[in-house]
Every structure is written in C-alpha cells, then in structure tokens.
Amino acid sequence: xxxxxxxxxxxxxxxxxxxxxxxxxxxxxxxxxxxxxxxxxxxxxxxxxxxxxxxxxxxxxxxxxxxxxxxxxxxxxxxxxxxxxxxxxxxxxxxxxxxxxxxxxxxxxxxxxxxxxxxxxxxxxxxxxxxxxxxxxxxxxxxxxxxxxxxxxxxxxxxxxxxxxxxxxxxxxxxxxxxxxx
Ligand code: FE2
Ligand code: FE2
Ligand code: FE2
Numbered sequence: 001x002x003x004x005x006x007x008x009x010x011x012x013x014x015x016x017x018x019x020x021x022x023x024x025x026x027x028x029x030x031x032x033x034x035x036x037x038x039x040x041x042x043x044x045x046x047x048x049x050x051x052x053x054x055x056x057x058x059x060x061x062x063x064x065x066x067x068x069x070x071x072x073x074x075x076x077x078x079x080x081x082x083x084x085x086x087x088x089x090x091x092x093x094x095x096x097x098x099x100x101x102x103x104x105x106x107x108x109x110x111x112x113x114x115x116x117x118x119x120x121x122x123x124x125x126x127x128x129x130x131x132x133x134x135x136x137x138x139x140x141x142x143x144x145x146x147x148x149x150x151x152x153x154x155x156x157x158x159x160x161x162x163x164x165x166x167x168x169x170x171x172x173x174x175x176x177x178x179x180x181x182x
Contacts (some may be wrong), residue, residue: 002109006063007057009114012121015098016053019055019090020046022073026083033080037133037145044150044181045128047089048157052124055117055156068149084136092128095122123170124157131159149182 027042074086099122106114135145147161156171167174 001060001111001114002061004108004115005102005109005111007061008105009060009117010067010069011071012098012102012118013041013053013056013060013093014069014088016049016056017080018073018123020049020053020149022075023049023063025077026080026087026111027063029037029077029083030080030128035080035113035139035144037148038139040181041131041135041145041147041150042083042087044152045131047157047179048124048152048159051115051152052121052152055120057118060095081136081139084139086134087132091125091132095129096127099125104176120156120158120171124153124159127159131161147178151178151180153177154179 023042023046026095027039027046030039032034063150074090077083078086099118103115103118103122106118131150133172134147138145150159150161150163151158153168153171153173154177155173158167158168158170165175165178168178
C-alpha cells in the first residue's frame with residue numbers, strides 16, 4: 001500500500017476508535033440526564049464508528065507494525081447538549097474535510113479498498129450528523145430524542161431511525177443484517 005494512504009487509514013482508525021469510546025461515555029451521560037433515546041442514539045452510532053474502525057483496520061492488514069497515531073478528537077464530558085454539539089462538529093469535520101481529503105489521496109494512489117471504506121464512512125457520517133442535529137434540537141427544547149429504535153448497517157455504518165429500508169442505501173446489504181438498538 002502507498003504510505004500516504006496507509007498513514008491516512010491509521011489516522012482514520014485512531015479517530016474512529018476514539019469516537020467509538022467517546023460516544024459510549026456520552027451515552028452514559030445522556031442516560032444520567034434522563035435522555036434515554038439520546039443515550040440509545042449515542043450507543044448505536046458508537047457501534048457504527050466501530051464498524052468504520054474495523055474496516056480501516058482490515059484495509060491495513062498488510063501494513064503490520066507499531067505506529068504513533070495522531071487523531072484529532074474532542075475530549076471532555078459536558079452536558080448532553082454540549083456533547084451533541086461536539087458530536088455534530090466531529091462528524092461534520094469528517095464529512096467536509098477529513099474523509100474527502102483522504103479519499104482524494106486514495107483515488108490518486110488507486111487504493112481500491114481504502115477508497116471503498118472511506119466512501120462508506122463519509123456516507124455514514126452524514127447520517128450521524130443529521131441524527132445528532134435532530135437530537136440536539138429536541139434536547140435544547142427540553143425533550144428526549146423522539147426516535148426510540150436506531151438501526152445500523154454492520155458493513156458501512158449507515159445509521160437510521162424510522163425510515164424503511166429493504167437494503168442499505170450505501171452498500172446494499174440486506175435488512176436482515178441491520179443491527180438495531182433500542
Ligand atoms: Fe465513523
Ligand atoms: Fe460518525
Ligand atoms: Fe451499508
């Protein structure tokens with residue numbers, strides 16, 4: 001694998017791994033504050049970030065070795081409203097800057113698997129940003145997120161609430177495979 005794509009995959013792996021853990025912490029905080037459905041959303045998206053981290057790790061299968069991984073990430077346990085804003089900012093950074101830049105390098109270097117997993121991640125992060133935005137509006141109005149059950153594609157991390165999908169709109173996996181959180 002070209003070194004620049006390998007570096008980007010390692011960085012993305014680091015970022016996704018941290019997001020996976022951060023959302024678990026923020027889920028517990030939401031639970032404590034009485035926002036049960038926001039907690040559920042954070043747990044579902046935490047799983048989606050695990051899917052992304054696992055994909056990037058797989059793409060790096062021939063790149064064994066020890067590396068320092070620098071991954072931009074927010075830290076801290078604020079109120080659920082603040083945590084949701086942190087989540088929206090992180091997702092939007094990935095959608096607008098990080099993954100498009102990494103994808104451009106992977107395209108230039110013709111790294112097929114890296115390209116596929118980065119495309120999966122961008123599309124999934126868009127769903128996360130939208131869900132977190134809707135949840136924040138509810139929390140800021142003093143309400144819980146209205147969606148009780150959240151579904152995640154185990155292949156690409158696409159995440160959705162009340163819509164009906166026979167298959168994942170991003171990667172095509174059949175609905176029976178979706179992982180549901182409630
Ligand atoms: Fe992700
Ligand atoms: Fe995400
Ligand atoms: Fe998918």
